[in-house]
Amino acid sequence: MSLRSKLEDVAKMAGVSTATVSRCLNEPGKVTNKTRERVMNAVDALGYTPHFGAKALASRKTRTVGAVIPTMDNAIFARGLQAFQEALAAAGVTLLVSSSGYDAEQEADQIRVLVMRGAEGVLLIGTARLAKAYEFLARSKTPYVIAWALSDRESPCxxxxNMGAAKAMAERVLALGHRDIAMISGITAMNDRAASRVEGVRAALVQGGLDPDRLSVEEVHYAFDAAGKAFERLMVREVPPTAIICGNDVLGVGAISAAKRRGLRVPEDISITGFDDIDIAAHVEPGLTTVHVPHERMGAGAAAALLALIEGETPQATVCIETRIVERGSLGPPRVGA
Amino acid sequence: MSLRSKLEDVAKMAGVSTATVSRCLNEPGKVTNKTRERVMNAVDALGYTPHFGAKALASRKTRTVGAVIPTMDNAIFARGLQAFQEALAAAGVTLLVSSSGYDAEQEADQIRVLVMRGAEGVLLIGTARLAKAYEFLARSKTPYVIAWALSDRESPCxxxxNMGAAKAMAERVLALGHRDIAMISGITAMNDRAASRVEGVRAALVQGGLDPDRLSVEEVHYAFDAAGKAFERLMVREVPPTAIICGNDVLGVGAISAAKRRGLRVPEDISITGFDDIDIAAHVEPGLTTVHVPHERMGAGAAAALLALIEGETPQATVCIETRIVERGSLGPPRVGA
DNA sequence: ACCCCAATTGTAAGCGCTTACAATTTGGAC
DNA sequence: GTCCAAATTGTAAGCGCTTACAATTGGGGT
Structure with a gap:
């Protein structure tokens, strides 16, 4: 690290003790106006920046929390995280973010890293993760809250x-008369959100008297082109679907794009739905019918819960954010005779 | 922070000194297999995680660098940053990311925060920032590299x-016969990339014998709907443009979307171009003709430069990554008689 | 002017780790 | 078995900060 001035330098320059400088910076009320001024002058004359590590070590607090999200690639987590961080900032708490690339092993590592860097609590996405990750959290007594899903763990969420919302969407699709339904899903292994959404669709089929095993599910990672390829695979099946329920909006947009490339009209020839309601969903043609998730509310709520937990309080165990379907045009009735 | 076990606990359990434990963890070669085993057992029996702050304090090194990006909202910076962080990880260096929301004051703060948290160097986007930010970097002797733009500062980039690429795109537009050209740009204040792109377009106009002052420029922040509104404003002008050059792909996609909503065909009725070549550019209809930026190469190069700088070396001052135009269909000749 | 208490400031002991340096062990070579 | 250098381990002094606690100061009340 570079040469930096330390508390002692400031103290010397201002002609006071290090304790006084520390007080100036942390509890300005406990110091005379006159000395405070002297100290502050020294502080910015020297460009003094406190050493975070030393501070954390001495005070044994960091005012920091961490979050491990699956990816920063697409906008899925951006809005919620933004709200999360704003709520934290309002409480004077810094957020450290890292991403796991949807890899459970990496996620466990990242959690460790965040805690080691002083995270006093962490935000986790969904419930599916390595046992050792949960063990580490328990052993290190690190508070955590789970977001983007409901959880029956002792720690709040x-x-x-996800399942209910996906089921509702599937019911809507069924109600329009679709019987040949397929799904393009994210990889469900170690991803409870993706898995629940598939499960929700299956539940709707069962409820509608259809065989859930006939649901073709293409599992791909969340990317436009992967969705496009999955779409192609689905459309060359013996009985091509008249509606494709996608696990999220990235997949939905990718599917719409692939449909158009194939010369199919949406929704006349094929209906497509998404999940999340990210910005782009409203900006494709036709607009993507999707499940709107109030990410801002969720992020803010998660921040409140985590902050409470850190303060030793016991927040509500489960906060369920209501989702709703937004109709935009990519979902319609099947072609008659299809 | 939660109760954590410390080096001393591990040492006690393994029956060795704290120095030995430290060596086990940091220079395993310097320790007998037998003792290493004993120590490691104690380490995971206790779930020991070193205290980062203490480590940083004692060793006065952190092996971390920081990056302040304008936003995590859209995918513009995701790919480059990903490459940056992968290159760092390969060198055993951790990346701390924060975002400024395109706010110069906030950016200066974030730089301070990152340095205070131990960043041994920082990655900055573009050249336009508050003087005090540069002063802080100089005074704290923090190495930095600038990416996403070229810079004539002493520190590498x-x-x-940006200007050249935008100019090339504008030349292409002119070559197709367009004369009524407009631009939807990002906010140019404190954003040199946005400003350079506008400048580049103007330069092409001048070169083509047109009056650069006749270029209508709508400045908006990077969002689909903001671009849509800008599009509307442009199209109701006395002489609506036949081509709109957008400052980036988010704006381009927003403009295409708005055009279609307005019943205009792209590119028959209106040509639209973008910049960046993010994923979505290839997945709208028609595909967005845009400037492809090799983000991966840039990110990796920036990492190499910053790492070198931190090691006290003097990397090449300016690395210019070549961009190229990708034609996708949203740019065509103007309607005859338009 | 003097005393006393509250407000302000100083002193110094760590926080958990690394790392010179010192002490001890090890294992050949004789 | 002895001796010595090399390998391994231990000792202890900080790293830059916070914070009890002690010392000092200042300002009424008399």
């Missing part, structure tokens, strides 16, 4: 009912 | 020629 602020999320939404 | 790994970027591309």
């Amino acid at each position: 602020v999320g939404f009912d | 790994v970027g591309f020629d």
Whole structure:
């Protein structure tokens, strides 16, 4: 690290003790106006920046929390995280973010890293993760809250009912008369959100008297082109679907794009739905019918819960954020005779 | 922070001194297999995680660097940053990311925060920032590299020629016969990339014998709907443009979307171009003709430069990453008689 | 002017780790 | 078995900060 001035330098320059400088910076009220001024002058004359590590070590607090999200690639987590961080900032708490690339092993590592860097609590996405990650959290007594999903763990969660929302969407699709339904899903292994959404669709089929095993599910990672390829695979099946329920909006947009490339009209020839309601969903043609998730509310709620937990309080165990379907045009009735 | 076990606990359990434990963890070669085993057992029996702050304090090194990006909202910076962080990880260096929301004051703060948290160097986007930010970097002797743009500062940059690329795109537009050209740009204040792109377009106009002052420029922040509104404003002008050059792909996609909503065909009725070549550019209809930026190469190059700088070496001052135009269909000749 | 208490400032002991340096062990070579 | 250098381990002094506690100061009340 570079040469930096330390508390002692400031103290010397201002002609006071290090304790006084520390007080100036942390509890300005406990110091005379006159000395405070002297100290502050020294502080910015020297460009003094406190050494975070030393501070954390001495005070044994960091005012920092961490979050491990699956990816920063697409906008899925951006809005919620933004709200999370704003709520934290309002409480004077810094957020450290890292991403796991949807890899459980990496996620466990990242949690360790965040805690080692002083995270006093962490935000986790969904419930599916390595046992050792949970063990580490327990052993290090690190508070955590789970978001983007509901959880039955002892630690609180602020999320939404992935299965219920997906089921509702599937019911809507069924109600329009679709019987040949397929799904393009994210990889469900170690991803409870993706898995729940598939499960929700299956539940709707069962409820509608259809065989859930006939649902073709293409599992791909969340990317436009992967969705496009999955779409191609689905459309060359013996009985091509008349509606494709996508696990999220990235997949939905990718599917719409692939449909158009194939010369199919949406929704006349094929209906497509998404999940999340990210910005782009409203900006494709036709607009993507999707599940709107109030990410801002979730992020803010998660922050409140985590902050409470850190303060030793016991926040509500489960906060369920309501989702709703937004109709935009990519979902319609099947072609008659299809 | 939660109760954590410390080096001393491990040492006690393994029956060795704290120095030996430290060596086990940091220079395993310097320790007998037998003792290493004993120590390691104690380490995971206790779930020991070193205290980062203490480590940083004692060793006065952190092996971390920081990056302040304008936003995590859209995918513009995701790919480059990903490459940056992978290159760092390969060198055993951790990346701390924070975002400024395109706010110069906030950016200066974030730089301070990162340095205070131990960043041994920082990655900055573009050249336009508060003087005090540069002063802080100089005074704290923090190495930095600038990416996403070219810079004539003493500190290295790994970027591309925003102005040149925009000029090339504008030349292409002119070559197709367009004369009524407009621009939807990002906010140019404190954003040199946005400003350079506008400048580049103007330069092409001048070169083509047109009056650069006749270029209508709508400045908006980077969001689909903001671009849509800007599009509307442009199209109701006395002489609506036949081509709109957008400052980036988010704006381009927003403009295409708005055009279609307005019943205009792209490119028959209106040509639209973008900049960056993010994923979505290839997945709208028609595909967005845009400037492809090799983000991966840039990110990796920036990492190499910053790492070198931290090691006290003097990397190449300016690395210019070549961009190229990708034709996708949203740019065509103007309607005859338009 | 003097005393006393509250407000302000100083002193110094760590926080958990690394790392010179010192002490001890090890294992050949004789 | 002895001796010596090399390998391994231990000792202890900080790293830059916070914070009890002690010392000092200042300002009424008399």
